[in-house]
Amino acid sequence: MAEHTFGSYLAKERKRAGHTIRRLAKKAGKSSSTISRWENDQFVPARDDALGLDKALELRGALFRKWEGFTAESTLLPWMQDAGKLEEAASLIEYVSPVLVPGLLQSPSYAEIVFREGQPLLPAYEVQRLAALRCARYEQLRARNDPWVSAVFPVSALLCVPEAVRAEQVSHLLSLEKVSLHLVPEGSALIGVITPMLMVRLLEGGKAASADHLTGNVVYGETDDFDRLTELVKRAFAIALPEPQSRKLLEELP
Secondary structure, three states: OOOOOHHHHHHHHHHHOOOOHHHHHHHHOOOHHHHHHHHOOOOOOOHHHHHHHHHHOOOOOHHHHHHHHHHHOOOOOHHHHHHHHHHHOEEEEEEEOOOOOOHHHOOHHHHHHHHHHHOOOOOHHHHHHHHHHHHHHHHHHHHHOOOEEEEEEEOHHHHOOOHHHHHHHHHHHHHOOOEEEEEEOOOOOOOOOOOOEEEEEEOOOOEEEEEEEOOEEEEEOOOOOHHHHHHHHHHHHHHOOOHHHHHHHHHHOO
């Protein structure tokens, strides 16, 4: 039977090679928990890690080609690909999300809820695949250009999910490096922001923005409707709590 995910393929090849998770972790220079998360599709390995796994399993490029095919599959929604291009070219990223935790910062179980609710016709394995791809983005960006990330989103984005998912997501947020979190407290709202927005400062100079819509993502250059979007982002950060208060609120969430 064909493997639907990179994790299932990795697990099959590890067992075929006669390795335990612990032994493969040692050969690949990774922790056992990391290998386990990859096999369970909680995260997708970065490019260098995929090459390391291929070498450790002596697959002569077969596993790496599987990884390339998996990460290149076009079933990702267009807005994910467009925003991803901006993220990869950015030295500074600012997110404003009126409802949910921004995608780049989502934990596995939180991302699965988002995809399951937003794409109800997708099979379970595809939901898991998309969630794993989304959750791998943070580490991939850190490996490529290590941008600074600031994010505004409402505290209700955490209160609306089951307790176990909330606990995982909060722990994940607090563990992220070079990420500035700004929560919009209960009783306040991002009234002018009706869709997730992304503002970036590009590595090569200049700025750009994108906004999600039901049918896709729209990218804006500095000559488009950029000034209005910039003002919306400024107002969102002004409404949200400062970084220290936001982290304190996260730590105190039930």
